[in-house]
Amino acid sequence: MSKVVKKMMIDDIRTAVGEHRDLLVLDASKVDAVSANKWRLLMHSKKISVLGVRNSVANAALREVGIDLADSLKGPSTIVWGAEDVVALAREIVDSLKDCKNLAVKGGTLSGTALSASDVEKLSKSPGRKEVLGQLVGLILSPGANLAGALLGAGGTLAGQVQSVAEKTE
Template sequence: MLRAEKAKVIDELNGVFGETGVVVVTHYKGLTVAEITDLRGRIRSAGAAFRVTKNKLAQRALDGTPFAPLAPLFKGPTAIAFSKDPTAAPKIVSEFAKKNDKLQIVGGGLAGTLLDAAAVKALAELPSLDELRARLIGLLNAPASRLVGVLQAPGGQVARVLAARADKEGGGA
């Protein structure tokens, strides 16, 4: 790889580390091309990305980013998964690692905090931002819909009483 190509890769990775919300560092030794392609497709569909990295270039790219503490994790056949959503990349990588022993989660980082493999798996268990937003909207809407039901109930009861009275008077005449 030429020096200019290395500089370009370092700049690209530095941009990734500067903009992303979470990084998962993995070892992929033994994965076939088909398996990596399958993993990339799953990750891409979740709004994340998966990239095989050269360790020295990745370590240089980490300098000056919130993910600088990840540098010691880059040893051996390393690939990274990253996303802006803090749960997207860890969720897909963890699911894939459960089914395929060849992919090992080494660690990761979230907002400048170094995570071990167990913490990455715990992060994968959390609901995504979209799920949390949906739950919050549901919680906010629930009291309003209950209030509407309570306010409508007395009017419905009055209408039923008047209808029963009208039926009683109409049936006796």
């Protein structure tokens, strides 16, 4: 491969990845063509980008943007990125492993930190951004909800007693 072609491929990978710093590396070499096409279409529908790469070219392109995947980029490699956050990406990939038996996770990166295949599995089981925000909002609102419940409970009891006294005096 000429240096010009290699430079063009590096630029294409760098452009495709863009600002994403959370990537996963898969081995899709043993997946048959029909299953691979179905899997790629499924990933596309979930806004997950899939790119089959040459390791040396991908490693050079990713190093230029500050991502080191040298440990994961061994053997046939496919890079995936996208979804709403890295946890959703990991969940989708781990879920697709059940349907596509020959697909394998090799590793990835989370904000510049290298991940192993087992780390990706653990990441898929952790709460995502929406879940964490929901838990945080619940924790922030719970004291106010408890106070409102206590006031309404006592106020309701008092209102019921006043009404029963008013009915007796009539």
